[in-house]
Amino acid sequence: MQPIENILKNLLSQALQTAYDIDADIHIETPKDASHGDLSSNVAMTQARTLKTNPRTIAQTIVAHLDESPYVESVNIAGPGFINFFIADTFYHQVVPEILEKQDAFGSGETGQGQSVNIEYCSVNPTGSIHVGHARGAAAGDSLARIMDKAGYNVTREYYVNDAGNQIDNLAKSIEARYKELHGHDGTMPKDGYFGKEITELAQTIKSKFGDAYLGNDAAIDFFRRHGVDLFLEIIKQDLADYGVTFDVFFSEQSLYDDNEVQSTLTYLKDRNLTYEADGAIFLKTSEYGDEKDRVIVKSDGTYTYLMPDIAYHKNKIDRGFDTLINILGSDHHGYVNRLQAAIEMISGHTNKLEVNLLQIVRVFQEGEEVKMSKRSGRAITLRDLIDDAGRDAIRYFFARHSLNTHMDLDLDLAIRKSTDNPVFYAQYAHARIITLINKAKSQGYDIDPSHMTYETLKSSDARALLKWLSRYPGVIEEAAQKREVHKLANFVHSLSSSLHSFYSNVPVIKASDQRIVEHLNLMEAVRIVLSQSLNLLGVSAPTSM
């Protein structure tokens, strides 16, 4: 079914067209006060200035030109010029049979129109375990990918593996230092070394496997580099899998060098006169594309800056034919966004090819004090800790509920405690309650059966509230996908759960006439499907009992 908002938008824009011969962006909203209708539009007021007419007059004209719709019960004009719509029950009556027919496909939309989208997120350097600070981005990217996929986009989830460059050199040197130490040699760590316990464990593993074969060996550093990256990538993948986060592509930075793509991208930029040399370095003319100043891509010592392979990487993505690239980055990268977007405009010819969603850094507090995340100290709180202590569902739901712009302070003492007042249980409990209810009814010989719905028994305000929320689901998916705002769906989950719990308390389902039982069972099953589906999109499980 189409979101009712879209139906009304079409009606209104047609009326505007015939009455005034104008196009306008039409906004539909839900009034807080039910006496103002189910939905309303302020289009008469927004057009008042351009039409130089009293908004109430415009509203009357629009309403007079509205086509008949089976879904609109009545329309009135109120206040300064609101057009208020009362939606016919027939609209809400479609929803249960449709959900029961489509099952989990309900709410899948055409908004994305098969546009291919590459979402890059997480992309934690393989130099340590994944920690709390990365968890937000991983959750955000995964849920967004699921939602956009459902909304009809063709989504590729991608992780950029920084397996080249200084950090990896430091990792290799750190492993080597530990390895030497284990053999009783000088194990001085490099200046920016990594001190996590995994490093020592890996050195130990290498020692027991290969003995002292890599002491003073020329090939040793490459060996340590490869093993370090492999080790951490495996740990990261496992942690993410347990967090409900998966990827279609792990893209190796090193492969850009191996396949000569960095060099060819540099040549590409040079050939188009987008670079110049100064002070022995090569600059990219990003300032001509909206950046504050030009950026160095090749340093005077001949090595590349981080930007250079990153441009090659994004060129690779573009060459793979994606319509849109989305990067989800921590806000500490915001200074980097302009230059990357400038570079992408250079190579793609489009200004809005790359969309960057910045998320605010999560600050973690324990016993009232901020816990600083540091891979160097090796004392960071890991995602693994969080999953083990608080549970995947609680963490995923916690992140899903907040807008990416929110600065979050995560109180570990609170998060780790499996408190029963955790909001995730509220939604999960709603789902579990429905399951037991349906099972009970089935054991008494009733079953889901959408074939003869009369709705005669579904007239309680609690039942009607559920029908309304269910019918809103496709619109919520559409909005969350278009705006890239996962938390809109989390808000919906809460609202639907809340309506379910009210319904559950007020309306007995099983003790009633047969017709009533079946209709209510159908409703319950429809709610269950939508609840389970939307929790799944957030990376949260929908338990059958609690």
Add this chain to the structure above:
RNA sequence: GUUCCGGUAGCUCAGCUGGAUAGAGCAAUGCCCUUCUAAGGCAUCGGUCGGGGGUUCGAAUCCCUCCCGGAACGCCA
């Protein structure tokens, strides 16, 4: 100094391209389990939407300015 984010109830946060009387959860208080799961429901309490100007029929929302908090401003990655 510049840029980006945030400031909404005691706490954590919603608030839909500006809309009608600013909402949830937690905390507090009081009711509701002989009835499908009380991890629930219902009700009460709680607000100068950081301060001040402005824009207009209308501002938590847009503009200006100031205050507070966070992040970033490399030939680091």
